[in-house]
């Protein structure tokens with residue numbers, strides 16, 4: 001049973017360990033937060049209900065896209081900080097997590113989001129090229145694009161090894177002294193005036209601060225605290241296609257891509273190279289509602305059929321369907337993240353950094369959330385990510 005109690009007495013520490021911060025959820029966001037907090041010298045406890053790098057949330061898998069191409073400068077600024085943060089993580093861990101492939105965005109030239117990206121890339125000085133479909137296909141002959149499309153090419157975009165990154169955050173958090181407990185679902189939170197007590201299984205843990213980074217399960221914990229976020233978990237389906245020649249779709253030869261084809265396909269489509277023989281990945285940026293407590297994880301056959309037809313049209317040398325898996329996107333109405341302190345309990349930080357695009361920023365999100373939890377101060381501009389925007393919408 002999930003239970004939450006509020007106690008307004010001061011918390012007095014007994015014999016038990018008092019953590020500086022307890023983090024609920026070891027997805028990309030929680031594990032990066034635990035790593036950043038532990039690296040800064042804090043005593044950290046990271047709690048995960050399933051095994052580390054499980055496939056039931058949002059962070060598991062072979063690959064995620066990292067790119068600058070956004071229509072809002074806050075994300076471009078976060079991307080600017082994320083590239084060196086990934087490099088730092090690679091050098092500390094010895095793991096290769098980022099593969100530079102270059103990235104392309106294609107759309108009809110008057111598509112509004114695409115136009116916004118062009119404007120923002122120009123205004124923020126990110127190196128990029130705008131080319132015709134024919135030019136893009138000369139460079140990347142795997143694509144069959146419509147003549148009418150315009151293409152943005154951004155050379156720094158690439159692939160992140162998602163599961164390896166989550167495992168690396170956890171491993172390095174532990175190396176910096178964090179306690180990590182997996183297969184241990186949190187069952188109750190007691191908020192004191194100056195601390196929290198968390199029950200998980202038969203154990204209880206005390207912390208001065210709490211970060212709730214519980215992905216699609218977030219409202220289970222924030223609603224009893226008086227904050228229900230308008231989150232919409234959806235079944236995001238990744239589909240893999242076997243190329244005629246895998247090396248043509250390997251990261252060395254094939255870029256990450258975004259197709260701004262909402263008008264035709266109902267959603268933005270995206271894709272990544274075949275990483276370690278995974279097959280050419282084609283994903284839909286959206287999906288049908290899913291209940292994280294009772295999820296239907298069967299791949300949707302209609303999506304497979306539509307993405308097979310899409311691949312026959314756009315990637316004729318990689319259109320044989322290989323496999324599909326369902327992952328969860330936890331969307332906010334405006335697709336911006338939530339990073340904020342609870343309005344009454346300032347030692348509780350609420351983080352929802354998904355809407356299908358949070359992975360690329362995870363080292364920076366981790367630093368930002370850890371800093372907010374430990375100091376109460378914002379390390380960067382968080383004005384896009386407030387809780388208050390939802391109450392303003394409701395008024």
Ligand SMILES: Cc1cc2nc3c(=O)[nH]c(=O)nc-3n(C[C@H](O)[C@H](O)[C@H](O)COP(=O)(O)OP(=O)(O)OC[C@H]3O[C@@H](n4cnc5c(N)ncnc54)[C@H](O)[C@@H]3O)c2cc1C
Nearest residue numbers: 025027028029049057058059065186215327354358359360
């Ligand atoms: C198919 C797909 C493709 C994507 N592609 C990209 C991409 O190309 N680029 C990009 O930047 N982003 C991408 N994203 C988004 C990115 O993966 C997410 O933004 C990110 O993984 C969110 O991580 P999270 O930690 O918030 O959530 P999660 O990974 O879901 O982690 C939340 C964790 O909380 C745990 N938890 C919940 N309740 C409890 C409890 N009671 N006790 C203990 N633990 C609990 C859960 O088990 C879970 O492990 C994609 C997402 C999906 C699903």
